[in-house]
Amino acid sequence: MTELVEAQAWRCPWCGDDLPDSPRGTAIDHIIPRVYGGPHRRWNLQLLHQECNSAKGTKITAEALELADAHGVTISMDIGHYRAGVRRRAATYAVRATRQLGGEARDRALAAARNLTVFFPEGRVHAVIRAAAEGNPAR
Numbered sequence: 617m618t619e620l621v622e623a624q625a626w627r628c629p630w631c632g633d634d635l636p637d638s639p640r641g642t643a644i645d646h647i648i649p650r651v652y653g654g655p656h657r658r659w660n661l662q663l664l665h666q667e668c669n670s671a672k673g674t675k676i677t678a679e680a681l682e683l684a685d686a687h688g689v690t691i692s693m694d695i696g697h698y699r700a701g702v703r704r705r706a707a708t709y710a711v712r713a714t715r716q717l718g719g720e721a722r723d724r725a726l727a728a729a730r731n732l733t734v735f736f737p738e739g740r741v742h743a744v745i746r747a748a749a750e751g752n753p754a755r
Contacts, residue, residue, distance in 0.1 A: 620644070620663040629679075630668035643669035648680045653692045659683065675702075706732050710745045717749055725749040 617639055626635050635642060645664045648654030651674050660683060664672065676691065676698060684691050706729035714722040728748035732741065 617642075617644070617663060619658075620661060624663060628665050628668050629662050630664050630672055633665070635663060635665065641666050645669050645672060647677070648684050648689055648691065649674040649676070652676065653689060654680070654684075655687075655689065657687075659687065702732050703730055706741055706745060709742060710749070713742070713745060714749045721749040721751075724751060 621635055624635070627633070628635055642663050643666045645662050646654045646656065647660050647662055650656065654660050676693070680691070683689070707726055710725035710729045711722065714725045725745045725748050728745050732744070
């Protein structure tokens with residue numbers, strides 16, 4: 617675990633916050649989830665906060681797709697179904713996040729949510745949607 621945490625510069629890849637000094641409250645995560653064919657290899661492991669690991673679940677991130685491509689791993693899942701789920705979760709967040717901002721902001725946030733095809737770390741998805749609600753271009 618020391619190798620993982622040092623390679624990540626003591627940061628949780630999901631939320632971006634610092635990881636604790638002890639293993640308590642952390643979890644080893646498979647970047648390409650095992651359920652979709654991800655191997656139990658060092659290059660497919662990362663250390664997350666326990667809560668972040670639960671939030672990530674079996675989501676496929678952009679990093680997972682890149683790793684799968686780089687290591688010749690075939691992700692065995694229905695991509696169309698997955699992307700529909702990504703957009704549905706992002707749209708739910710967009711509606712909740714813009715409740716107080718009005719219809720125009722909600723429409724921009726929902727448009728950003730509809731354009732997502734990969735579930736990035738949750739904080740990044742939220743930042744893209746908030747930026748769209750504020751009228752700023754996606755980064």
